[in-house]
Amino acid sequence: MKPIPSFDHPVHEFIQRRWSPLAFDEALLGRETVLSLFEAARWAASANNGQPWRFAWAERDGGERHxxxxxxLKPGNDLWAPKAPLLILTVVRTTRERDGAPHPWARYDLGLAMGNLTCQATSMGLYVHNMAGFEAEKAQELFSLxxxxxAVTMVAVGRLGRPEDxxxxxxxxxxxxxxxxPLEELFLP
Ligand SMILES: Cc1cc2nc3c(=O)[nH]c(=O)nc-3n(C[C@H](O)[C@H](O)[C@H](O)COP(=O)(O)O)c2cc1C
Incomplete structure (x- = not known):
């Protein structure tokens, strides 16, 4: 079992419960659950409501797409992430839709969307594990971006599995x- 950390100040139970597991239960989530996760992401705040986030995803039974x-996945992540019932590739549009200029806040917006998705997942008893360890250039090509x-991250989502496995x-x-x-270290003078 993952030890429960001690929080220095009260936080919502969703914040307390969230962590990034490696062991996932292989049981599928089902399309409705998956769509609720993305619905939560869709309603995140974004600069000028630009919504620059995009997702390529597949459940474990997703055949060729999965x-x-x-x-x-890069070595290391390929040892555990394929077992997760849901895999997501997160993507941002790096230019603004209205004029094609570079969009400095696109990744910030994607992070907010993933925060929403993570919060929704936690509320449903699911866990989210983000990964930088993937081949972005390959993803760019395979998903015709x-x-x-x-491509910014890959993400595994599912219910907790057994560490013994x-x-x-x-x-x-x-x-x-x-x-x-410590909290004090985060505050600038
Ligand atoms: C952008 C990002 C990239 C990450 N990349 C990986 C990764 O490639 N492999 C991995 O096992 N964990 C990865 N993690 C998970 C972090 O290691 C984990 O969030 C951190 O150690 C804190 O642990 P916690 O999420 O359980 O609180 C990543 C997390 C983030 C936010």
Whole structure:
């Protein structure tokens, strides 16, 4: 079991419960659940309501599309993420729709959308594990992303699995306590 960290100040139970597991239960989530997650993402705030987030996703039974996502995972992530019932490639449009100018806040907006998705997932008893460890150029090609769209992360989502089912070298990480910088360190003078 993941040790529960001690919080220095009261926070919502969704914040308390969230963490990034490696062991996922393989049971599928079903299309309605998946669409609720993306609906939550859709309603995030964004600069000028530009909504620059895009998603390519597949459930584990998603055949060729799921295989395409799995093929983009870097070594390490490929040991555990393929088992998750849902894989997502997150993408931003890096230019503004209205005039094609560079969009400095696009990634910030995508982060907010993923925060919404994560909050929704937690409320449904699901867990979200973000990954930078994937081949962005390969994803760009395999998902035919236009030049002003950028793959940002891959994300695994599902219910908690059993740490015992993980490869030995991942198990210790799964059970390690979660740590954070002290709050004071985040505040600028
Ligand atoms: C943008 C981003 C990229 C990440 N990349 C990876 C990754 O490639 N592989 C991995 O196992 N975890 C990855 N993580 C998960 C972090 O390691 C994890 O969020 C962090 O250690 C804090 O742990 P917690 O989410 O359980 O609180 C990533 C998280 C974020 C937000």
């Amino acid at each position: 295989a395409r996502l799995v093929s983009c 236009p030049p002003d769209f950028e 993980l490869p030995e070298k991942l198990r210790a990480r799964e059970e390690a306590p979660r740590t954070r910088k």
